[in-house]
Amino acid sequence: MLEVKEITVGYGEKPVLKELSFRIPEGTVLALIGPNGSGKTTFIRAASGIIPLQKGSIRVEGHDLHKMNSQEVARAIAVVPQARSIPPAFCVEEVVALGRTPYLNWLGKLSDHDQMIVDRVLEQTDLAAMRDRNVAELSGGEQQRLFLARALAQEAPLLLLDEPTTHLDLQYQVNLMQRVYRLAHPSNAELAAGIKARTVVVTIHDLNLLSRYTDLVALLVDGRLVEMGAPAEVLRPDLLSRTYHLALDVIKDASGYTLVTPADDPTDL
């Protein structure tokens, strides 16, 4: 469970997030949406302990983030960064093993238990076949999956993903979001195998992926929470058009999922 209570966060004097509050139960995928500069990435950085809170508190499963040291934070919260630059010196398995860092001392020696988790995560993310490949040879989608695997190896109950779909083609976008959904909603077989349901916060720009793969959507504008609820409640044409300064239509596809599309007609421009 993630509980965010009246947090104010900023760089210098001007706050980027203002009195932000929400809570989401375990096993939920929350999408953070909003225009560029609305504070989505700042939230990820604040929630992972990179920038301090000026006010308020963040609790993960009841534990206050600011009473933890950095190792404890890394065991409670795992971040999947955007896969933009990746040091080429490592193979896939080595990078996934770095996810065990919060459980290791400076020597970084993996125990049998650590290795077992690395193996399981490699299987879970379909990376086992390429475990010895140099990471520089991976495609963008594979690199993003690699970072997801590293975060899973942290075994943290809360996962934060910072615009994971931005640089991916449609196939990888859908593939990644399917995996993310599955992490919060594991199958019975996975639950029996000891895999726990994760709580996931994902920042994302593509509004059409939301209603399929997320449980909740929070709309941030200018550092404030404007609306939060099920995708269909937040994805309203009036609200979105106002937020993005753009005429938008919201339609349902054949399966009943919500899609957002521009309402203009380019031949009129």
Added chain:
Amino acid sequence: MNKKNRLQPYLITTLILLAALVLSFAVGSVFISPRTMIDVLFSAVRGEASALDPNGVYLKIITDLRIPHAVLLMLAGAALAGSGGAYQGLFRNPLADPYLIGVSSGAGLGAVAAMMIQWPYTTLGLMVVPAAAFAGGILTVLLVAQLARVGKTVPTTNLILAGVAASAFASALTSALMINSTGELRRALVWMMGGSTQTGWGPVWGILPYMVVGLCGLVIIGHPLNVLQFGDEQAQQLGIRVQRVRWYTIAIATLSTAAAVAYTGIIGFLGLVVPHIVRLVWGGDYRRLIPVSMLGGAGLLLLMDVIARSVIAPQEIPVGIITALLGGPFFLWILKRSKSQNYW
């Protein structure tokens, strides 16, 4: 890298080091063949005089001159290569090495300043020089990192430019100090070009405490440096205390460099070249890269020293000249290669 191959880098560099040691004991103003060497040493262990060395001259040359000289160079080579690898990992920059970022020159200035007060002859006196070198080195690296920093990163060009500037400044001060000294000028000059002028076991004992701390300290930072390759933010999100690792690495790498510089002078390029060879051949995992670089650095510096002592024998060239002669072209090759390869 599979388990069978994990020992390979250590084995190969150790073999090179052993071969270099044998050569280093053999070559000098008097050539001592390996056979003679073995006979002399085994006889000494048995407490007898060797038939090949009735007067004990060879034994004295080996134990009082060649062995301490080789140990001094081995330690220096290990320290320079190990700290070069650590600086490269810390600054995430393939061009960082103790020489290019100015640490060597800063340490040199500290060492010369200490030597000017009194040229060290006692063991305690010999230990003051590395301490002064450490002070000079740490001041320089802090200054360079501060000058080169843009926001939270240290761009390559800035780092090298600031390093070269600080290095030139420190070298100029060093030269000025030496010009003003009356007696030991030639000795200091040879020292500055990377030649060990002190003979015997004194300098080895002088730097040994610093080396033990520095080299052991370097070996254990491999894992945090691996994590740091993903950037400060990701490292912190993986539970690494980034600032602590940063200060620790700077302190321990500078200590090692200072201990190396104190009695072998300013030896360039070794700290740059060796970690790159290791990285090219065996990959960039710092848990392996740093100890293997140390073994390789120790072997390589010994070999360079053998060349330095034999090209215009019986005269000796300061070994720093040889490392720069060979390291310079290699450095250019790295520059060219690093644009196209993804090993870094």
